[in-house]
Amino acid sequence: MTMTSLKAVLAVTGLVIAAPAAYAADECGSLTIAEMNWASAGLAAWVDKVILEEGYGCDVALVTGDTVPTFTSMNEKGEPDVAPELWVNAVKVPLEAAQDEGRIIIASEILSDGGVEGFWIPTKIAKENDITTIEDALAHPELFPGAEDSSKGAFFNCPSGWACQIITANQFQALGAEDKGFELVDSGSAAGLDGSIARAFNREEGWLGYYWAPTAILGQYDMTKLELGVEHDKESWDNCTVVNNCEDPQLNEWPSSDVFTAVTAEFAENNAVTMEYLGKRAWSNDTVNTLLAWMGDNQATNEDGAYYFLENFPEVWKAWVSDEVAEKVSDAI
Structure with missing residues (x-):
């Protein structure tokens, strides 16, 4: 299955697993959702938890997750049930195999306009030193x-x-x-990566490394994404760029970053009520950036961010649910 055909799944999934809009609360049951350890995914997990519990009567348990470990666990062990924000660039080949073999289902494309990945530097440094490409940056380790x-x-x-x-x-x-x-620096954690950027800006120093959107950091700090000067080579990407300890990697542009909500096939077959909700649940980078910036400014948790979203963006989330469910969630918050 190609990623094009994978996307086509999104168009037909609703026809395959959609169910009537109204359900008794006890029909939802229990489920586990991966709370990934980056802000947008953690926020999404809590939004799902609150809506599913308050609106549908589900019993939701959040479990700690990361892209590769969570996908591997879902693929091999059938748990957790849901990964709300799975960035699939590094797992395209095994994900396609898992779909073909009936172990994992794509419920929706959670980021409606896709994610952005690449190498970034502060815009001020880029302008002052006429840096637009990664090679330009590598010519100045002193910066x-x-x-x-x-x-x-x-x-x-x-x-x-x-x-x-x-x-x-x-x-x-x-x-x-x-x-x-240059030295490749292990950031240690998401907080460490963010802290390295904040520290560089506070000191008015340069910073070079990987980052992505949607994120609060790119909303707070003016950063420039560097051009790699090469096209995306899918075969090389799938067989080397994403492979640990690849012997002879070649520079490769990031593909368009598909960001999906993935569920185990067993869960999809037995939880039509949840699948109907997940099939409709999607938001834009602008919405998420706004939420993450608010969370950063207010030192808010993922749970805080979820309630802030539900209270202040009803025009977004009410499109995902029936009027009856929307009323239940509104009453609860």
């Missing part, structure tokens, strides 16, 4: 401090367990960045 070896520039990677950690390591090798005076 990007933060490496353990102060004689080298810092190239920040993703936290362990994230799909982008493998991708960035392979891109770093393909660029020959070490030979150009």
Whole structure:
């Protein structure tokens, strides 16, 4: 199955598993949802939890998740039941196989306008030094401090367990960045990655590394995405760029970032009420960026963000549910 045909699943899923809009509360049952450890996915998990519990009477348990470990667990063990925000660039081949073999179902494309991934630097640094491409940046290791070896520039990677950690390591090798005076820096955690950017801006220093949207950071700080100067090579991406310890990686542009809600096939077959909701649930990058910026400004938790969204964006979420369910959720918040 190609990703084009995978997207086609979204168009027919509702026909396959859609059910009547009204359900008794006890028909929803129990489910587990992965609360991924980045802000937009954690927020999505809590939005789903509140709507499903308050609107449909579900019993929802949130479990800690990451892209690759969560997908692997769903594929091999059938748990958790739902991954609300699965960035599939690093798992395209096994995801397609899991769909073909009937283990995983795509419920929806949660980010209606897709995600954005790449290498970024502060816009101020880019303009002052006429930097537009990754090669331009690699020519100036002195502009990007933060490496353990102060004689080298810092190239920040993703936290362990994230799909982008493998991708960035392979891109770093393909660029020959070490030979150009850079050190690949392990950010340690999502908070560590964000903190490295905030620290650079506070010190008016350069920063170079992987980041993505939607995020609060890109709403708070003016960053420029660097051009890689190459096209996306799907075969190389699937067979090397996303493969840990690939022997000879080549520089490869990120493909369009599909961001899906994935569920186990067994869960999809037995939970029509939840699947109907998940099939309609999607939001834009602008909406999520606004929410994440609010959360950052107010030191809010994922739960806080979910309630803020439900209270302030009814025009978005009420389109996902029936009037009866919307009334129940509104009464609860």
